Amino acid sequence: MSKDASDSSARSDAKGEGDATDEGSRERHPLAMETLVSLCAARGFIYPSSEIYGGIAGFWDYGPLGVELKNNLKAAWWRRMVRERDDVVGIDSAIISHPRTWEASGHVEGFSDPMVDCRTCKRRFRADQIEGERCPEAPKKRAISDCDLTESREFNLMLRTELGASVDESTTAYLRPETCQAIFSGFKRVRESARQKVPFGIAQIGKAFRNEITPRNFTFRSREFEQAEMEFFCHPSEAEHWFEHWREFRLQFHKDLGFDERLLRTRPHAADELAHYARAAEDIEFLFPFGWQEIEGIHDRGDWDLSRHTEYSGKELAVTDEQTKERFTPMVIETSVGIDRTALALLVAAYRQETMENGEERTVMGFHPSLAPIKATVLPLSKKLAERARAIHRDLRKHFNVFYDEAGNIGRRYRRQDEVGTPYCVTYDFDSEEDECVTVRERDSMNQERIPIAGLKRYLTERLEEAS
Ligand code: ATP
Numbered sequence: 001m002s003k004d005a006s007d008s009s010a011r012s013d014a015k016g017e018g019d020a021t022d023e024g025s026r027e028r029h030p031l032a033m034e035t036l037v038s039l040c041a042a043r044g045f046i047y048p049s050s051e052i053y054g055g056i057a058g059f060w061d062y063g064p065l066g067v068e069l070k071n072n073l074k075a076a077w078w079r080r081m082v083r084e085r086d087d088v089v090g091i092d093s094a095i096i097s098h099p100r101t102w103e104a105s106g107h108v109e110g111f112s113d114p115m116v117d118c119r120t121c122k123r124r125f126r127a128d129q130i131e132g133e134r135c136p137e138a139p140k141k142r143a144i145s146d147c148d149l150t151e152s153r154e155f156n157l158m159l160r161t162e163l164g165a166s167v168d169e170s171t172t173a174y175l176r177p178e179t180c181q182a183i184f185s186g187f188k189r190v191r192e193s194a195r196q197k198v199p200f201g202i203a204q205i206g207k208a209f210r211n212e213i214t215p216r217n218f219t220f221r222s223r224e225f226e227q228a229e230m231e232f233f234c235h236p237s238e239a240e241h242w243f244e245h246w247r248e249f250r251l252q253f254h255k256d257l258g259f260d261e262r263l264l265r266t267r268p269h270a271a272d273e274l275a276h277y278a279r280a281a282e283d284i285e286f287l288f289p290f291g292w293q294e295i296e297g298i299h300d301r302g303d304w305d306l307s308r309h310t311e312y313s314g315k316e317l318a319v320t321d322e323q324t325k326e327r328f329t330p331m332v333i334e335t336s337v338g339i340d341r342t343a344l345a346l347l348v349a350a351y352r353q354e355t356m357e358n359g360e361e362r363t364v365m366g367f368h369p370s371l372a373p374i375k376a377t378v379l380p381l382s383k384k385l386a387e388r389a390r391a392i393h394r395d396l397r398k399h400f401n402v403f404y405d406e407a408g409n410i411g412r413r414y415r416r417q418d419e420v421g422t423p424y425c426v427t428y429d430f431d432s433e434e435d436e437c438v439t440v441r442e443r444d445s446m447n448q449e450r451i452p453i454a455g456l457k458r459y460l461t462e463r464l465e466e467a468s
Pocket of ligand 1: 178210220223226297340
């Protein structure tokens with residue numbers, strides 16, 4: 001394992017130093033990252049991967065609540081991007097592609113960051129991220145730029161692996177650094193099998209891997225992460241129209257996740273920032289505790305991808321307009337969102353601390369109900385009432401992710417649910433035995449309503465569906 005991967009433990013990733021890209025912007029979300037990182041570990045949202053070995057930088061595990069949050073986010077994306085549209089279809093491609101893919105895409109040649117090594121402490125830094133940063137090893141925390149640094153050299157971010165038993169250049173493969181390339185190589189197959197005509201899009205959600213030189217800011221910059229990408233193929237004359245369409249559509253998606261509009265902004269890329277394939281790009285940014293940072297990119301990739309794959313594979317990927325008989329290579333508008341970065345933004349936005357009327361404090365994760373990991377928790381007021389309460393739980397869990405909790409006083413149990421963002425608590429009490437009703441408490445208002453057990457499923461369905 002390299003020095004880089006082994007010695008900066010996953011815990012130090014979480015501290016929340018600013019990324020170089022936010023230099024110049026001093027605006028920060030007021031939440032302390034340490035507070036969120038501790039809550040995430042304590043409640044089972046996210047914790048360091050291989051924690052008992054001290055963690056491994058850039059890798060994170062999602063616990064029982066984290067996986068539900070992430071699955072709900074992915075389901076919302078899939079519903080909005082694939083199921084609700086006639087002009088987008090979904091796929092799920094292999095993580096490893098033919099190595100020629102990465103030559104065609106330009107990644108073998110150009111997917112790199114500039115890197116410098118410190119000759120004294122042997123640490124490695126991204127050359128474009130050291131300005132204003134202090135060396136974590138030097139006794140007086142001197143500026144990294146004052147350390148004894150090597151010349152900057154390019155470091156390819158793709159993670160390599162070997163296929164098969166013999167190890168030589170011909171067996172080298174890469175863990176994909178982005179999910180979209182299989183969409184381009186599968187373009188013809190998907191278009192024909194799904195009987196789609198340009199303009200249309202292909203979407204997928206999946207893991208991507210980048211050997212980031214300095215993974216940091218908790219899950220924000222990881223080495224393994226998930227992307228949800230959609231590539232929309234259109235006639236060259238319509239590229240601008242579709243770029244606008246997708247930018248608006250994607251921004252609305254983030255607003256609908258419940259983000260306060262003051263925490264979102266869009267930022268067009270300057271010409272010198274554009275990736276090798278891009279004709280235009282705009283980021284959707286979120287205000288994190290470490291500044292404004294990208295959570296999604298909307299890119300006009302031109303005909304770069306299909307042209308390059310045509311050239312490298314020798315397979316024609318152009319299409320013919322049925323009406324005009326014009327033959328053309330479609331342009332691509334891409335929307336690429338990080339699931340982990342958006343999940344982190346959801347956690348940041350959800351966290352709040354409140355003083356209740358009785359003077360007690362409570363921590364609330366105010367997730368949008370459609371994203372909340374647990375939708376409702378069933379609480380018997382006394383263990384004597386457990387049997388009936390468990391029956392209600394059994395019935396509801398067929399429809400939603402419902403939790404059951406009989407431990408501790410009712411106030412403490414409510415606090416526990418507030419802290420993980422459960423929108424509804426269903427209390428079964430002694431009166432329930434007589435009136436066949438339960439008390440439903442709503443997380444944010446803390447209002448309580450008496451609801452017939454027979455109508456409980458409908459009550460919750462209506463509220464959860466209305467919110468989604
Ligand atoms: P950055 O400039 O922050 O490295 P990028 O511009 O390289 O990001 P893209 O290649 O456009 O990112 O990837 C699309 C999305 O994938 C990003 O908006 C982000 O949400 C996510 N993403 C990219 N790199 C990482 C990473 N190392 N960890 C987590 N998510 C990532």
